[in-house]
Amino acid sequence: MRELPNIGRLCPFAKDCPVYHGRIQVEDISLHLIKNVFCNRGEKGWMNCNRYRIAITGDEIPAAATPYHPKVKQKINIDKVDNETEREILKLIKQHGKCLMGDVIMKLKLGNQSGYNYLNHLLQKKWITNTANPPYYSLNVELS
Numbered sequence: 001m002r003e004l005p006n007i008g009r010l011c012p013f014a015k016d017c018p019v020y021h022g023r024i025q026v027e028d029i030s031l032h033l034i035k036n037v038f039c040n041r042g043e044k045g046w047m048n049c050n051r052y053r054i055a056i057t058g059d060e061i062p063a064a065a066t067p068y069h070p071k072v073k074q075k076i077n078i079d080k081v082d083n084e085t086e087r088e089i090l091k092l093i094k095q096h097g098k099c100l101m102g103d104v105i106m107k108l109k110l111g112n113q114s115g116y117n118y119l120n121h122l123l124q125k126k127w128i129t130n131t132a133n134p135p136y137y138s139l140n141v142e143l144s
């Protein structure tokens with residue numbers, strides 16, 4: 001089958017990656033699709049790959065790991081989160097396990113719109129989620 005054109009930058013781990021070289025089949029998904037969704041897509045695609053996320057921590061990658069398994073939470077160093085309000089929101093959610101938007105707004109003394117904007121920004125970065133236990137917000141990352 002013809003190789004699809006590379007639509008972005010190649011993952012730095014591709015050279016030795018058994019998924020990239022087709023030695024591990026990812027369910028019934030074609031290798032072309034895997035490469036274009038994850039491997040050839042620049043950092044945005046790589047960060048969605050669980051193999052990549054393990055590789056950048058320096059931990060050993062399980063032999064059968066694929067872009068989808070095992071699920072690994074991104075690790076965030078709380079002291080390196082630039083935005084002070086986002087840092088406080090992450091700490092608050094960690095402290096309580098889950099929070100409503102009203103809790104965040106009240107405890108951090110934010111306006112409704114700005115509270116919504118901060119939460120939305122964290123959702124876009126996938127650092128928090130509101131689908132695991134709606135309407136609560138919970139962490140989607142590990143904080144260190």
Ligand code: SF4
Binds near residue numbers: 045051055067
């Ligand atoms: S993105 Fe994932 S599957 Fe693709 S080469 Fe990198 S580690 Fe392998």
